[in-house]
Amino acid sequence: MDNDRKITWLTSFSHFITHGYMTLLPAVLVVIAGEQSLSLLHLGIIANVGYFLYGIGSFPAGWLADRFGSKLLLTVGIFGMSIASILVGFSFSMPAFAVAYALLGAFASIHHPAGLALVARRVTVKGKCLGIHGVLGNVGLTTAPLFASLCVLLFGSWRAAYIVCGLGGLLLGMVFQMSRIEGEPDFSLSSLKRLNRPYSASGPVPAAPEPVQPVPLVIPVALLLLFVDSILSGFIFRGSLTFFPALLQREVLFITNHETPVVMAGFVTTAVLSLGVIGSFFGGYLNDKMKTPELLPIIIFTIVTPTLYFLSRLSDFRLLAAGCLFSLVYYAWQPSQNYLIVQHTRRASHGFGFGINFFLIFGIGSIATAVGGYMSDQYGVDRFYGLMAIVSGAALVCSITTMTVRNRQIRLPWRVGRTG
Known part of the structure; x- marks a missing residue:
């Protein structure tokens, strides 16, 4: 297998299992709450910590990948997720569950x-690779609730989902470890001894730094607004993923009356979220076709805002129809956001821009789990969807503002150094 194909499939399956691990919890949230005698608020706070680390960890992870190699770090990540997932499955107290998560x-x-740094450095045909990478990530996101529900049905326990996924992750980790990628160091115990000898993605590390030329610090106004949108959309992303199964169990009669409502809610959640694969594909496709790509988020949030409101008001099959529309439209936002960040950052700053973006989406946006847990306990999960409609309205206003100021920049009064 050539290098491009090898990297494509390795990073894509890593993306698949990453989103899978982080989407198991919503499908078994109610079961865990009952077994551990926890409120949704307490579980939401525990999940919030895990999701926050999921976001903020992108900063050191990006630096470590640049310093020691992406393939090495991905191998560590897969083994780490797998072991942590098994620990979640064997956690029999709230503190143990919180630490493992x-x-x-x-x-x-x-x-x-x-993963994205590895693709950027080593893959020749990047577009196709990123397309497969995105699709498998969405497949992992949409099939995890189904898998968790099947484990509850077959084994009678939510723990089986985490343990089985952990064992599967260990197998993928071994595949990563045995695979060789040209120019990328492999993980080994001896590699730990080389931590003081940084890896260079472009060749030998220069003995002395190149001359530094001061350049003015210019920040596009649109980029700052895109980061605000990241926080708002991250709230919607995490909130809708975490509490959709709970909404179905409460508001859809055939699920509520089913003998195993958790299992049925997982099946239906998977079916509804699977439409996000289509939305993600068309989001990337439309970006290449639109002369003003800043219009796409406006269109998305114009549809998503009333849809979230209807999700808070409807029930039964009308709620399912609104959920399908939400998944079909909302998941076009991520490729649109990625495209706009590339447009509004310098080439040398793409990695840093994506690092901030992922932190804001997955880290700051993760507060939705704690807020949603509190509102679900006190007022009902439907009220939380009403709050997400308000957040989506704010994202719409932010997107409109982004388009109107897309050519404006902030020039700061100091200068920064740049090599070369």
Whole structure:
């Protein structure tokens, strides 16, 4: 297998399993709450810590990938997620569950900066690779609730989902370890001794730095607004993923009355979220076709805002129809956001821009789990969807503002150094 194909499939399956691990919890949230005698608020706070680490870990993960190699770090991440998942499955107290889930979030944070850096450095035909990478990530995201529900049905326990996924992750980790990628160091115990000898993605590390030329610090206004959108959309992303199964169990009669409502809610959640694969594909496709790509987020949030409101008000099959529309449209936002960040950052700053973006989406946006847990306990999960409609409205206003100021920049009064 050539280098491009090898990297494509390795990073894509890493993306698949990363999103899978982080989406198991919503399908078994109610079961865990009952077994551990926890409120949704307490579980939401535990999940919030894991999701926050999932986001903030992208900063050190990106730096470590640049310093020691992306393939090495991805291998560490997969083994770490797998072991943490098994620990979640064997946690029989709330503190043990909280620590294990925090570890899962921390190791999951490695994939996005390290995986995308590996593609950027080593793959010749990047577009096709990123397309497969995105599709498998969405497949992992949509099939995890189904898998968790099947484990509850077959084994009678939510723990089986985490243990089985952990064992599967160990197998993928071994595949990573045995695979060789040209120019990328492999993980080994001896590699730990080389931590003081940084790896260079472009060749030998220069003995002395190149001359530094001061350049003015210019920040596009649109980029700052895109980062605000990242926080708002991250809230919607995490909130809708975490609490959709709970909404179905409460508001859809045939699920509520089913003998195993958790299993049925997982099946239906998978079916609804699977439409996001289509949305993600068309989001990337439309970006290449639109003369003003800043229009696409406006269109997305114009549809998503009332849809979230209807999700808070409807029930039964009308709720399912609204959920399908939400998944079909909302998941076009991520490729659109990635495209716009590339447009509004310098080539040398793409990695840093994506690092901030993932932190804001997965880290700051993760507060939705704690907020959603509190509102679900106190007022009902439907009220939380009403709050997400308001957040989506704010994202719409932010997207409109982004388009109107897309050519404006902030020039700061100091200068920064740049090599070369």
